[in-house]
Amino acid sequence: MPTSSDDAARPDPLLVIDALTAGYGGPPIIDQVSCQVGPGEIVTIVGPNGAGKSTLLKAVAGVLPASGGSVRLGGQEITNRRADRLARLGLGFVPQESDVFDTLTVTENLEMGGYLLDRRAVAEQIATVLDLLPALKKLRGRKAEKLSGGERKMTGIARALMNRPSVLLLDEPTAGLSPELSTTFLGEHVRRLSEHGTAVLLVEQKAIAALEASTWGVLLVNGRRHLDCPAQELAQRHDIGELFLGRAAAGGTSPAKPAAATRAQPE
């Protein structure tokens, strides 16, 4: 299994995923996947549809039970911990869908995100988060079910940030966003998070844009890790890009085999 060489340049890992295996009761969807994220890093997991990217995040976030392997957060074993315990340990998770509380207002969503903070800290943190995502300021009183796709996603991320997570798991945060918005989102918002020292583990369909904003990349195929290397390196591997990253479909720069292109089509 090819792995990358320059691990030495990376910070000490905060989140360590080691040989994690999980699935939905049948054969495992992800099989002995390992990777790690350090403070200030953005690690993007890329791969074709059905590779198990979301499953990996769910297993880490305690939503789905892992049947093998382990997850450690800051040296502490957290495999198969209940999600509320993980939140207390500083793990934030923004799922791909149902990432907000539909019937609650934006402010209430943020308050729920800060459920573990005391009352004064909640108010402070809301101000902090709104400074980070200023577009939400004028939406505070609106119910989440009435928000547009982008507004929803921002609310979801803002909600996760309320708990001041040391590790943030983002499952396809740009799904449903326009390409321009996706680029700004990944390039600015996510990057700003990492600049504050948060460790970000990201799953993205828009792989090129994501890898460009990331520090590290992991390629997942059929539930197994195929590559684990700096994001730039992964983004520039032409063969892999054509096959799995949807460059042909997204950018249309290089001619790809029709079959492969179809398979790499994003949802």
Next chain:
Amino acid sequence: MSTLIASVGFGLVTASILALAAVGFTLQFGISNLLNLAYGDTMTAAAFAAYLANRAGADLWLMLLIGGAFGAVVSLALNRFVYTPFRRRKTSLFGMVIVSLSVAVIVQNLLLAGFGPSFFTYQIGQSRTLRAGSLALTVNQLLIIALAVAAMLALHLLLTRTRLGKAMRATSTNPSLALGCGINTTRVVGMAWLLSGFLCGVAGVVLVANTTAFQSTTGNDFLVLVVAAAMLGGVGKPYGAMLGALVLGLVTEIAAGIIAPGLKEGFAFALLVLVLLVRPQGLFGDATSRAVAA
């Protein structure tokens, strides 16, 4: 016209009792996605608890408190020891209906075994009748209306202003995300069952205080109306249940006054079926979550 005014007055009393019961019922559905058919029998059980307290000398206020507390404890226990374990076993939605129906039959017949097939009456004294034109309500009935309004307001404040209330709404909307926020959803769900059980118990005592005599089947007889009110408003929606209770309370009494008293519940149910045909999710429900086939 005077019949209409009188009917509206009566309807408000029925609506108040119904609202207390239906909101509790709907809270349970909202937080646990479960149509708890044992709800009516829990009401009866609470009414019996208050009856025993009454015989030991408790007045109406203390009885309401005791009935409420008893309903809360029974509901919490049912959720903890019956419904949640079955849920964990991934029992289907309809399987849960059968589970709750079985629990209902068990609770009702345990009450029958314990208290016998006789009728029971609270000793709470006769209350004065107040009149305004053709409107005539007793002090106790005005108290019932006031109690219902106060409970609805308190519930509204709880759900919108407190951390716990918001956590309940969050858990109800999106349980796994709530867990991800660090909310101990088990505890929040337990609190919701306590709260709804309290409303259930209070509704049981109030129902009996209003009908004056009751037996082991009284709550169960009332249940269908409660379910109808909750479904009319869109199950799981407290404000929907309040509206549903108001609509049913008024419709039953007005239909009774103008058409045929014996069929007042029939009208209520016909209305429910009609509404569900047009809006399967109820008046307040959201279109996506309830309806199955388009």
Next chain:
Amino acid sequence: MKNRRGPRRLLLLVSCGATALLAACASAGSSGSSGSSGGGTGALTIAVFNPFSGADASFGPEEMAGCTPAAKAIEQAGGILHHAKLVCTAADSRGDPADAIPAAEKLLATTSGLVGVIGPSSDEASATVPLFNRASMPMFADTGQLIFDKTTDKYFYRITAPDDANGYAMALYAHKRGLNRAAFVFGTDISSQGARATAMKAFRKLGGTIVANEQLSLDQPSYRTEVQQVAAAKPDVIFTEADPQTSATFFAELKQLGHLVPFIGTGGTIQPPWLKAVSGAIGAANMATYYTAAQPYAPTSGPAYQSWLTALKADKSQVAAPASQWYADPYAMSDWDSVNIMALAMEEAKSTTPAVYNPYIVKVTAASPGAVKVTTFAAGKRAIQAGKKVQYLGAVGPIVFDRYHNSPGGFEIVKADGTAITTFSPAAIAAVK
């Protein structure tokens, strides 16, 4: 889905065991019954076949309260013929024909020493009377249904007046008090409906006006609309019967509107749960002022009544508490009479075989020259052993069977505390039919 084998085997075992148990019970029961009705000395059984559960669950205990004192008194008098022991057994008809039929068949098939039946009630009579008749089992029915006024079933007896006669008495009493604007308020259940039609008919015949006619569906949270309609019609009397909860709710709301007027209940309302519930709803004082009820006449004085009261008090621990609720209960009294009549008929026939003693039932109650008038089994047994004829005088009054085995008695009007106000003889009742 683990451990599939364990529970399965266990459950199969349990179900097999249960089946075996049932079979054993059935065979034991049926073998017992075959030898019993002959001339042995085993215990005899009278079955109270009535609802002990369901809406009319109060019927059963009431009938038992008449049966067990009689059985005890009979035992103390040395028993029937060679049978020292007489048992009253409860057989739950559940108040529903579909449940009552197998219950009746089982009762007949498996009860050892069964010699007679108290029941069935109106709820299941039309379905089960033919079964008991076919099995040649004498039954003293409590049904109020009209169809049994002219039944030709040989084993059917009725010494309580049918429900409809109750209605005549109610109308007569209202008329007597000069009340002539009546509201009719009856529950839709079968036992409440019996008296309604005849009361309406007789009340009209007596010149009264019916100003309101409400049918209450049972156990609703409120009847305010019905109350409103009754109040608007301004009646001066209300005829009523419904189950206790329904009546309590209705009268509480009538009182709330300030429209309480005299109300006359049927015999069904004079039962303790009804009185307790309605009294709780409108207060004891209002109850005393406004409520009266017509019930089958059973004198609460005289030697026959004293015999009953003595036996009941002696058997206090066996009847549903408090025993005092049955002191003047005409239905319990009629069951005391029924058991005594059957026992005396057996003595007279010198057989406990139902088909043999059945014709003697009419004989031991008929007035005839030289017959010794008795009010207990003990006295009757002595007289029979002395070679004399007996006429049993019932606690409910003299029993005069017509050719349809009906003994229509008179009616009395009582207050909530049981005080009798007036009585109507069978002749007075017949006059308004």
Next chain:
Amino acid sequence: MSAAAVFYLTTLLVYVGVDILAVWSLNLQWGIAGIPNLAWILFQSAGAYTAAVLTLGPSSGNGGFQSYIIGARLPFPLPVLAGGLVAGALAALVGLVVLRRLRGDYQAVVLLVITVTATLLVENFPRFLNGPAGLALIPQPLSSRFASSIGYAWFYVALTAAVCAAVYFLVVRRITGSPLGRALRATRDCDFAAAALGKNIVGLRLFVFVVGGVIAGISGALLVEFITAWSPGGWMYVESLVVFTAIIVGGTGNDFGVMAGALLVPVLFNEITRYIPTFGSPYLVDALQWVVIGGLALLFMWFRPRGLFPERRRTMALGGPGTTVAGPGQAGVEAGRPGASQGSGAGTSTAVGGAGSGL
């Protein structure tokens, strides 16, 4: 055996036959098609009432002590067949209202509401079906042709058995074993898959619902012609729970399993309690019997959701490998929404499947 014992035995056998028809009927609707028919007793009653008013003759008979509609006196098999037809028509009507748009537990509750409404209608219009008193004195069909009542009792047992056999071979077996039955099994209990499969499945379900209704009606008609009386007090919705419990105990979806359930629950349980000597108050045994029936349903759903005699497992091509069609007592087919329920349920107490409701 004494005559009384023979009558008891024959009565029991007729009830066995009727209960077997009952569980087959509900098993088609619920076990095969996944329709939570809490209104089942309504269809049995529809059949019973229809047969009754078509056997009784004009309501002026018997001294006019009961009032009802129609009042015909049709020769024997016709009232029973008509009972089945009317119940089937009622099922079609109810099915059209309920089946199209609501999810499982909603369907159950609406069906429950419909039963209560029907009871109210019958009880409040005494002219319709004689109100709460019910109908009585229904002549037993062909009884005049038998010299002895024992002979007639055995004839009725044979008749019931013949009807059971006919219903099984002509209807039940054909549906449960057919591609139609398999298609329905594949989607039952999966509220979301049913939606995805669309109108076709709704039509199939409606068809099976109506067939089940017809059988329920026939069972009611057979029963009423035998017991000669019927009243609304006997068809409260909890009576449906007895039939459900029989199916759960026997083995949902398994024709023979549910037969065993019918023998164990309504027959054995109703009968065994008659042998329990009266202790305490007389109503105690009856009350405890209901406690036991409720408890039995719970115990089986917990320990043995597929019943004593589980339906044969068929591996379906619907889901991923390992996905099997399971009884409604348990997880059911999850192929339609992988992760929807497994995902959110891990280790939490609020394993809410599907979309949340939102307070």
